[in-house]
Amino acid sequence: MxxxxxxxxxxxxxxxxxxxxxxxxxxxxxxxxxxxxxxxxxxxxxxxxxxxxxxxxxxxxxxxxxxxxxxxxxxxxGEANRSGWPNIQSPAGLLDRTGRQKIIGMQRESWWSDKPVLHVVRNADPDAAGPATDGAGGPNQPALPTMIAVATPRPKVALFDDWTPQDSSPHDEVVEVYSNCDRVEAFINGRSLGAQPIQADASPRRWTVRYAPGEVRAQCLDAGRTQVFDSLRTAGPPVAILLEADAPTVGSTFDDLVYVRARVVDAHGVTVPSASHRLHFAVAGAGTLVATDNGSSVDHTPFASPDRAALDGHAVALVRGAGAGRLTVSATADGLARGAVTLQARR
Incomplete structure (x- = not known):
């Protein structure tokens, strides 16, 4: 109780x-x-x-x-009263509505997991509130009574899972790392930014760098864990849709679904975070399209629609089998190469 x-x-x-x-x-x-x-x-x-x-x-x-x-x-x-119309959801989760891990989930994983965890993100404004922004007195936030806090709009967050800022000219950016490794070293385009130890207060590790396109990388330095790393790469122009299913097979009953995740990518397969193309999903063969989504708080497109705008370069289709056989899920959009993935349906 x-x-x-x-x-x-x-x-x-x-x-x-x-x-x-x-x-x-x-x-x-x-x-x-x-x-x-x-x-x-x-x-x-x-x-x-x-x-x-x-x-x-x-x-x-x-x-x-x-x-x-x-x-x-x-x-x-529901419970979208923090921000009001046109918001349709509460964005309080570690995962977004499509089940994709958010940056706040990356941080929590680094605190909680028994396995080695390392995530690198871009913090465009380290003086803003951190990824945990429930208004209940976290970093850079006023301590508020709980019932006031839950009705207070969330403070600004400037965290991004990309190395593709809108401003591509040289400027300061902060590489922010969530990890349970005792020591982590960060790099930009192969140049070491130095190593930092884990923080006793569970705060993230940060390196301020002069932005340059290319790759930022963070690597665990703990013995036996040097294979644990994460990286972000600068995206070029969007050229294609890449589809990936979370399982190779799907059943055909009401409770069976497979998530087919779409990414708008550049010529090197890097997700383009500014991409907002309207994707059209279709299913051919032994399957049906049940729903599409992008996790947006303000997208009012019916979930049953085959058309869905990408959000930060991402969207998802939910697909069910229709008897035993093969099915192909495809996604198309103006100006992008078609994406497709083939799955096996079960009865």
């Missing part, structure tokens, strides 16, 4: 909390930790928590805290 406002109703003092086998509380992690320290036999868990480092670090550093439930794991339709 989650205690909603124990600081107001005095649940930790009046005996109500101790009637529970496990005490849950929404947000205010330090308050729950204080209640645990007051009576160490209390079993505690977070029942709704934010994405900020200020939410994460207390839980990480207090072993009796059993875990936390994040609001939310994935973007969802």
């Amino acid at each position: 989650a205690l909603f406002r124990p600081n107001v109703t005095k649940d930790y003092d009046n005996g109500l909390a101790d009637m529970l086998d496990v005490i849950g509380q929404n947000y205010r992690e330090n308050e729950l930790i204080a209640a645990s320290r007051q009576k160490p036999d209390r079993k505690i868990i977070g029942t709704e928590n934010g994405h900020n480092r200020s939410n994460w670090v207390p839980v990480r550093d207090y072993a009796p805290y059993a875990g936390m439930f994040l609001w939310t794991g994935i973007d969802y339709l």
Whole structure:
């Protein structure tokens, strides 16, 4: 059970909390930790928590805290009151509506995973709020009461999963890395920017560089983990659509779907983040097109439409089988080479 406002109703003092086998509380992690320290036999868990480092670090550093439930794991339709019309969703997730990992999800993975994790992004304004922006008092944000915070528009975020800024002239950019590796070295076009150790407060590692087109790369330096790296490359003009399915086969029942992800790419296969072409999806053979999406907060195109604008160079088609056989999913757009992928359908 989650205690909603124990600081107001005095649940930790009046005996109500101790009637529970496990005490849950929404947000205010330090308050729950204080209640645990007051009576160490209390079993505690977070029942709704934010994405900020200020939410994460207390839980990480207090072993009796059993875990936390994040609001939310994935973007969802509705509750768009933060930003108002024409927004149709709450963009609070670690994943977007199509299941694609967002930058905030990259950061969380680096905190939580037992496996080596390394993600490199471009931070165009490191003085802006970081990727965790639920308004509950994270980096560069005012600490607000929770109910005010959840109704407050999110502050500016200037994080990008690309090395293709709109301004292609020389200027300062920040390479930002999320990783659980003890040491990480960053490079631009093969030139080392130096190595940095992991931060005790779980903050990202940053290198300020003079922008030049090409490649930025970050590599784990830990023994046995030097094969762990991530990189971003500058995109050229869009020339083609690349399709990739998340599984090679798909069933034909109501519950069967395969996600076919489309990327608008340049001649070297790099996603073009400015691409917003209107893609037309089609299915030939033993399959049907169920829906299309791009994860946008403001796209009102019906999900059943075969036409979908790319967002940051991405879109997705949801496809179901129609009996045993082969099916081909294709995507076309003006000025781009057609993309296609062939799958096997099951009954």
